Amino acid sequence: MKYFVLFIFIIALSSKYLGQLCPIIPHPTTYVTTGGSMVLENLISVNKANLPTFGEDFIKLFFANEIGLNVAFINEGGQVKFKQLSNAYPDSYSIDVKENIVISYSSPASCFYALQSLKQLIQTESNSIEIPFCFISDEPKFVWRGMHLDVSRHFFSVSEVKQYLDWMARYKFNSFHWHLTDDQGWRIEIKAYPKLTEIGSIREKTLVGHASSKPEIYQGPAEKGFYTQEEIKEVVEYANKLFITVVPEIEMPGHARAALAAYPEFSCTGVQMPVAQTWGVFDEIFCSKDETIQFLQSILSEVVPLFPGKYIHIGGDEAPKTNWKKCQNCQAQMKKNGLKSEEELQSYFIQKMDKYLTSKGKTLIGWDEILEGGLSDNAAVMSWRGTEGGIEAAKQHHYVVMSPGSHCYFDHYQSDRKTEPLAIGGYTSLEKVYSFNPIPEGLPSSLDPFILGGQANLWTEYIADWKQVEYMIFPRMIALSEALWTAGERDYTHFLERLEKYELPYLKSKNVNYSKAIYYLKSEVVSESNGIEIDFEAIDSSSIITVDYDKSADVTQRKNGKFRIFKTKRPNMLRFVAKSKTAQGIDTLKLDILQHRTLGQPWIIETPLSSSYPGKGGLTLSDGTLGARPWNGKEWLGFNVKEVKMSIELNEKQKLDGIYLSFLSAESSWIHLPEKVLIEYSNNGESWKTKEFRVTKELNHYVLNKKAKFIRLTVVNKDSIEDGKPGSGHLPWLFMDEIWMD
Numbered sequence: 152m153k154y155f156v157l158f159i160f161i162i163a164l165s166s167k168y169l170g171q172l173c174p175i176i177p178h179p180t181t182y183v184t185t186g187g188s189m190v191l192e193n194l195i196s197v198n199k200a201n202l203p204t205f206g207e208d209f210i211k212l213f214f215a216n217e218i219g220l221n222v223a224f225i226n227e228g229g230q231v232k233f234k235q236l237s238n239a240y241p242d243s244y245s246i247d248v249k250e251n252i253v254i255s256y257s258s259p260a261s262c263f264y265a266l267q268s269l270k271q272l273i274q275t276e277s278n279s280i281e282i283p284f285c286f287i288s289d290e291p292k293f294v295w296r297g298m299h300l301d302v303s304r305h306f307f308s309v310s311e312v313k314q315y316l317d318w319m320a321r322y323k324f325n326s327f328h329w330h331l332t333d334d335q336g337w338r339i340e341i342k343a344y345p346k347l348t349e350i351g352s353i354r355e356k357t358l359v360g361h362a363s364s365k366p367e368i369y370q371g372p373a374e375k376g377f378y379t380q381e382e383i384k385e386v387v388e389y390a391n392k393l394f395i396t397v398v399p400e401i402e403m404p405g406h407a408r409a410a411l412a413a414y415p416e417f418s419c420t421g422v423q424m425p426v427a428q429t430w431g432v433f434d435e436i437f438c439s440k441d442e443t444i445q446f447l448q449s450i451l452s453e454v455v456p457l458f459p460g461k462y463i464h465i466g467g468d469e470a471p472k473t474n475w476k477k478c479q480n481c482q483a484q485m486k487k488n489g490l491k492s493e494e495e496l497q498s499y500f501i502q503k504m505d506k507y508l509t510s511k512g513k514t515l516i517g518w519d520e521i522l523e524g525g526l527s528d529n530a531a532v533m534s535w536r537g538t539e540g541g542i543e544a545a546k547q548h549h550y551v552v553m554s555p556g557s558h559c560y561f562d563h564y565q566s567d568r569k570t571e572p573l574a575i576g577g578y579t580s581l582e583k584v585y586s587f588n589p590i591p592e593g594l595p596s597s598l599d600p601f602i603l604g605g606q607a608n609l610w611t612e613y614i615a616d617w618k619q620v621e622y623m624i625f626p627r628m629i630a631l632s633e634a635l636w637t638a639g640e641r642d643y644t645h646f647l648e649r650l651e652k653y654e655l656p657y658l659k660s661k662n663v664n665y666s667k668a669i670y671y672l673k674s675e676v677v678s679e680s681n682g683i684e685i686d687f688e689a690i691d692s693s694s695i696i697t698v699d700y701d702k703s704a705d706v707t708q709r710k711n712g713k714f715r716i717f718k719t720k721r722p723n724m725l726r727f728v729a730k731s732k733t734a735q736g737i738d739t740l741k742l743d744i745l746q747h748r749t750l751g752q753p754w755i756i757e758t759p760l761s762s763s764y765p766g767k768g769g770l771t772l773s774d775g776t777l778g779a780r781p782w783n784g785k786e787w788l789g790f791n792v793k794e795v796k797m798s799i800e801l802n803e804k805q806k807l808d809g810i811y812l813s814f815l816s817a818e819s820s821w822i823h824l825p826e827k828v829l830i831e832y833s834n835n836g837e838s839w840k841t842k843e844f845r846v847t848k849e850l851n852h853y854v855l856n857k858k859a860k861f862i863r864l865t866v867v868n869k870d871s872i873e874d875g876k877p878g879s880g881h882l883p884w885l886f887m888d889e890i891w892m893d
């Protein structure tokens with residue numbers, strides 16, 4: 152309260168800093184500017200009392216390298232003073248800038264966070280270094296603030312990994328999930344098994360383009376590289392100085408092709424196959440026999456001492472049971488241990504690792520598939536297939552890190568532009584990331600303490616170089632930092648203002664290849680009587696917008712970049728070309744709108760929408776926009792159910808030649824074509840006729856040649872994903888975009 156009084160008192164002394172946006176990202180719990188600023192010289196005096204445990208040298212280097220100030224340590228007075236807080240909220244700190252800068256901290260980590268904030272507070276202009284008079288108090292909302300990096304699909308050097316850690320430190324992340332092994336490369340030296348890196352770290356060729364594109368073309372050069380144990384120690388030590396814990400991931404029993412290329416005797420078949428050259432999920436997984444369990448435990452015995460943190464990640468995801476079902480050793484293992492299914496066998500396998508890691512003083516963490524067949528006693532869960540796995544684990548009183556694909560997969564597209572560099576698919580905009588809350592809806596609040604926090608995952612199948620890493624994580628990791636750190640209400644518009652004012656210029660000054668998607672022109676489609684309205688929008692409403700389109704079409708222009716587009720009996724494709732001019736340059740958006748007879752009239756969807764891919768509900772199927780492939784946009788409606796039912800009523804009885812239905816096939820994302828479609832039609836809504844069609848391709852025209860006023864559709868999904876494909880055994884996702892008639 153006393154600071155509030157002070158704030159009122161000084162408000163009269165208004166200056167350029169008063170009321171200024173907070174330059175600290177993630178935003179602190181409390182930020183009060185009190186008017187005016189302290190001007191700093193190149194030499195800053197720091198009082199020696201109460202220094203954090205990391206000591207004088209660290210502080211000296213930090214001020215010199217990160218802020219550009221030299222430090223003189225003194226015993227009396229000083230421009231910077233440190234104070235230790237007792238009984239404070241874990242990792243909380245405060246900064247009070249009045250006649251001097253007082254940093255109060257509750258732990259060495261919190262003092263480090265205070266220094267990160269100080270760095271962002273200090274404004275260097277052409278001829279002065281200033282810090283606003285202000286008061287900050289701050290503490291993290293979640294204890295797990297994670298970033299993941301896949302170095303298997305593409306290898307990144309020690310110095311690149313250190314760069315990643317530096318960025319994490321700036322935004323107060325504290326957990327680095329290092330995905331060291333996968334089908335396409337084994338990246339950590341294991342002395343007992345040298346072939347893991349001699350053979351397993353080299354992928355001779357790599358698939359060109361997207362995994363769904365045909366024909367498959369493979370080309371070199373070989374993708375290779377691994378970290379020696381000395382290099383691992385170097386990275387862990389570097390992270391430790393930034394108060395970041397490194398969580399290594401050694402994948403098992405699936406995603407094992409690189410290891411099995413080196414040691415095929417630990418697979419079910421014993422057949423040697425090369426390190427995988429394409430992306431996806433493979434049947435060749437570790438056999439569950441005792442010899443393999445010992446092999447993996449002996450690998451872990453070398454991994455454990457390298458990583459001082461509590462958690463070791465063992466993967467556990469996407470392990471098809473095809474080979475286990477056929478393998479004599481696996482079937483004998485089931486019989487010996489009284490296991491009824493291959494899922495229980497996986498649970499047995501993971502429990503062996505859990506017991507081993509627990510005996511070494513570590514805690515096992517794995518992807519949410521480790522829940523299947525029963526979760527091991529001490530395991531923690533990382534929930535990636537939505538939030539359901541995390542909720543289930545929390546209900547069983549296990550710790551959980553939330554990392555749902557919908558908000559936390561930074562390998563997804565961040566704009567719906569068809570000009571984006573190739574990505575795996577999906578659409579995770581900056582705004583979506585910002586809206587992330589690790590505490591899932593539907594979790595009883597008594598279980599909140601089991602949710603440790605959240606994490607973004609950067610899978611690198613389609614990220615071959617460091618500039619692309621930058622592009623995919625920035626600015627999304629900045630938005631995530633606020634979702635994980637900042638307590639209380641958050642506002643996306645306010646975040647965008649601060650991002651634009653402080654962090655984007657910072658990234659630019661460091662030559663970071665961040666995405667400019669927030670400056671792109673966007674289009675929004677809403678339903679209107681007799682058609683739709685599209686609204687072209689830019690981040691800055693004053694940027695000039697021109698829109699070109701076929702003036703002879705059935706379109707009315709409204710002011711401010713808004714257009715009415717009307718239904719037409721015969722399908723007709725219209726192209727709009729919108730342009731905006733901002734400080735970033737000229738941006739052009741090409742938008743194709745398909746006019747048709749139900750344009751803008753939402754389908755009535757009886758099946759509940761999924762929370763992950765609700766699109767715009769029934770309007771998604773009639774808004775005139777077709778989904779992009781690879782899928783990247785909001786124009787898709789996704790379901791994870793056996794049947795989807797929907798209906799529409801035309802104005803009057805109309806002659807219908809046929810009906811077009813468009814589905815998505817993206818099998819690496821578990822999205823499959825449905826099995827069949829039932830089309831029912833009626834003149835009066837009482838007597839119905841039915842036609843049934845198999846679905847064999849994405850875009851379909853089903854001939855009706857009938858008159859009808861009422862249409863009902865039932866889309867029947869497959870029962871489960873076939874063996875050998877990603878997500879095998881699970882109910883596939885079914886994605887639809889537009890339905891139209893001719």
Ligand SMILES: [Zn+2]
Binds near residue numbers: 418437438440478482
């Ligand atoms: Zn086996």
